[in-house]
Amino acid sequence: MILDKAETHRRNTRQRVALLELLTSVTCHPSAQWLYEQLAASCPGMSLATVYRNLSLLAKEGKIRTLHCAGDTVRFDGDIGIHYHVVCSQCGAIVDIPGDTGESTRLCELAHRTSGYVVSDHSFDFYGICPDCQSGNHTVLKDHQFL
């Protein structure tokens, strides 16, 4: 949300452009590792460190969103509009739930009044079992969880 003044002289490197393009074109909520694997094919010599550095930059610029809801691995979201997430506790798949701006605003204000924090962001996460895992179709983290 807060734009760094340094953003003015940020370069649109091949890698950064490709990364943002991939992340915004996809409806899943990938990890850095997954993004790296996808990009490695088209971007020769793409490195995982670059993916991490750019994800971190893009998040600071408010162009993408960082999700902590899935546990050990940070996941990323190219959709910065207000919406919520449901996470599968078994396979880690994350899907979107439409969010309500009014409700979000109201709850953020409640949080502010209650705590004295200056609230700038929020994330509403639901946990459960996804349809695929309910029917026993997969039990571990797999590539297709992201798709």
Next chain:
Amino acid sequence: MILDKAETHRRNTRQRVALLELLTSVTCHPSAQWLYEQLAASCPGMSLATVYRNLSLLAKEGKIRTLHCAGDTVRFDGDIGIHYHVVCSQCGAIVDIPGDTGESTRLCELAHRTSGYVVSDHSFDFYGICPDCQSGNHTVLKDHQFL
């Protein structure tokens, strides 16, 4: 929430009891490391691995709650009632916001209808800057953030 039948033959070891007692007696949302440091004083020879193993067990039994909202380090909550959290993006302090059971239920049902997930849990997190950090009183993670 789901109780393991194996729980029947779980032992109430000195360490486990002390851990749960500490976590439920405190209003902060500590990390495993912090809990370990506190316990090390009274429990001679207490190890970090034991803290992690017990936190994991207690969470499975639904006696405590695991928070992913603060980033790299998992935080724990001894209060398993419905409530939300505000997290300081600067120092990591977490404080409680009273939750509304009706609202939580309604949103969990919305999540279920929208996604097809069987929703069993949720966590609503707000991010911002805590009063102390607003006034420049601390800028890095410190012990007192937990208190």
Next chain:
DNA sequence: TTACATGCAAATAGTTTGCTTTTGG
């Protein structure tokens, strides 16, 4: 031209695990 960005490899931090010894019930 040059400050910003990359690639690679090594470092870090949080958490988990293997194995042997202790201990609660």
Next chain:
DNA sequence: CCAAAAGCAAACTATTTGCATGTAA
């Protein structure tokens, strides 16, 4: 008793960083 749990250290995994080189503007 003896299976469950502890302690310790080593292992693992996600992420970050240092440094030499490359490149967008």
